[in-house]
Each structure stands twice: as C-alpha cells, then as structure tokens.
Amino acid sequence: MTFFIVLAFFNGAVISSSRTLNGQMSSQIGPLHASFWNHGVGFAFLTAVLCLTGQWNTLGLLAAPRSSYLGGVFGALFVAVSSFAFPRLGATHAALLVISGQMCTAMLIDWDKKGTGPTLIQCLGVILVLFGVYLTRILKPTSEGEPDEA
Amino acid sequence: MIGRSMDWILAFMGGALLALMIQYNSQMAQSTNPIMASWTAHGLGMVLSFLFVLIQMSMNIEKGINKKNFKLPLWLCLGGIPGACTVILASMIVNSGLNLSVSIALMLVGQVVFGIFSEALGLFGIRKRRIGPADFFVPLCILSGATLIIFGRSET
Numbered sequence: 249m250t251f252f253i254v255l256a257f258f259n260g261a262v263i264s265s266s267r268t269l270n271g272q273m274s275s276q277i278g279p280l281h282a283s284f285w286n287h288g289v290g291f292a293f294l295t296a297v298l299c300l301t302g303q304w305n306t307l308g309l310l311a312a313p314r315s316s317y318l319g320g321v322f323g324a325l326f327v328a329v330s331s332f333a334f335p336r337l338g339a340t341h342a343a344l345l346v347i348s349g350q351m352c353t354a355m356l357i358d359w360d361k362k363g364t365g366p367t368l369i370q371c372l373g374v375i376l377v378l379f380g381v382y383l384t385r386i387l388k389p390t391s392e393g394e395p396d397e398a
Numbered sequence: 399m400i401g402r403s404m405d406w407i408l409a410f411m412g413g414a415l416l417a418l419m420i421q422y423n424s425q426m427a428q429s430t431n432p433i434m435a436s437w438t439a440h441g442l443g444m445v446l447s448f449l450f451v452l453i454q455m456s457m458n459i460e461k462g463i464n465k466k467n468f469k470l471p472l473w474l475c476l477g478g479i480p481g482a483c484t485v486i487l488a489s490m491i492v493n494s495g496l497n498l499s500v501s502i503a504l505m506l507v508g509q510v511v512f513g514i515f516s517e518a519l520g521l522f523g524i525r526k527r528r529i530g531p532a533d534f535f536v537p538l539c540i541l542s543g544a545t546l547i548i549f550g551r552s553e554t
Contacts, residue, residue: 317442318418
C-alpha cells in the first residue's frame, strides 16, 4: 500500500507537469486545439508502447462494461466545459470549484461502491484539502484561468 | 447573477467530470490493463476533442488563440505523453485498494508540492517565484486532509 501512496505523489508531479505543458500550449493555440493535439500525441505514444510491449487486450476491450468507455469522453468534456467557464471565473475560484467537485464526487462514488457514507473526520479532511488549495491561490500571483486536467 | 452562478456550476461539474473520468478509466483498466485503458481514453478523447474543435471553428470562437506569435517549441508538442502516463498511473493507484477520494487527495499533494518546486526553479518556462515558509504550509494542509480521509473511514 505504501508503494501506491508514493506512486500517487509521483503521479501528482506528472499531472502538474502535464498541466503546465498543456497550459503553455493552450495560451498559444487555444484550449480545445491543445486538447485535440495532446490527446492525439498521447494516443500515438500509447499505440507505440502497446506495439512494443505487446499488451494489446482486444478481448478485454470488447468485454469491458460500456460505462468504462466514458473515461475518454469525460476527459474531453472537462476541457470543453472548463475552457468556457474558467476565464470568466478566474484561477482561484476555478481551482477551488474543480477540486470541490472532484472530492465531493469521489466521496459519492466511494459511498456508492462501499455502501458506507463518509465519516465526519473524512469530511473534515476534505475541508482541509480545500483550504490548502485556497491557500495555493492566495500565495500565487494572479493569472488567467486556464483549463487543466488534474 | 444567473450567468455567474452558471459558471460556478460548470466549474464544479468540471471537477465531477474529472472524478468520473478517473473512475471509469480505472474500470477499463480492470477489464484490460492500465496502458490499454489510457489508449482507449485518449482515442475517444481525441475524436471528441476534434468534434469540439470543428464546432468552435464553425461558430468562429477564437478565444485564447494568439495568431501573431505562433511559435510552438517542439518540447511543448510532447505534452500529450505525460498526460498519457498520468492516466496509466491513476488507474493503477485507484485499482490498488486505495479508494477514489484517497487517490485523488494524494495526487493533489503531489501536484501542489511539484507545483511549488516548478515555480521555485522556473521549470517548463513558467515564471520563477520566490518560495517562502508559507508555501510549505500548503502541502502540509493538504497532506493532513488526505491523512484524515485515509484514516477517518468507518470500520465496516
């Protein structure tokens, strides 16, 4: 379990770099164009990795529940939604609202899967996380809101 | 006032979309493997984002496109690669037994810490910023919150 906790921290660093690169590209060609380009490059890269490693699993793909195909749809939708709302909201409000939405939805999904609701302590944990995100915006210089995938 | 509320709702829904994206990608990874799950997500995402680009072009919305200084360095074009890796890693983490909210909170800690580190060094062309003691309070706050989420679950 410790390994996956460390992996989560590491993935956070990768997400941060990816978000920065996407933001730089978005400022040049617009968020929707950048999203298409990044999805395309990612797709080409993964196709190469799958060809090299031979990890194709077509049977698994066909047997997967229909709902599991929604991941890519939601990712692209996020960029479209945020490119509309973020510039009007500003970086501080946008970040807080996105993280709030993420944490609340994640807790609801966990509740649905496990059958037990979040405890008071877990809710306090979410509030602390949101407070930390709020602090990041206060300490950073103000910048134009930009869509980014966390 | 209604327009402003709509923006708040959209941003909140954006966060919900991200959580759902991680959840369903992880589900795909369980049926196939993390690399296939990321490949599927990127393939479908590419098709949908292409549709959005077409819609944007047909509506002549060109917000944020700087046509005057169109100079895209090569390294920036590779931004899709770390993105592909994040999806692989996220599905591995969620499927490890850590639940979704814990996984997201921990990844947030990593994001914030690396973000502070990037700003201190001016990585990826972002503006350098002097980091003070207060900046370390932020990851501590988020990490404390993540710890409460991990250990605060009910024993059933």
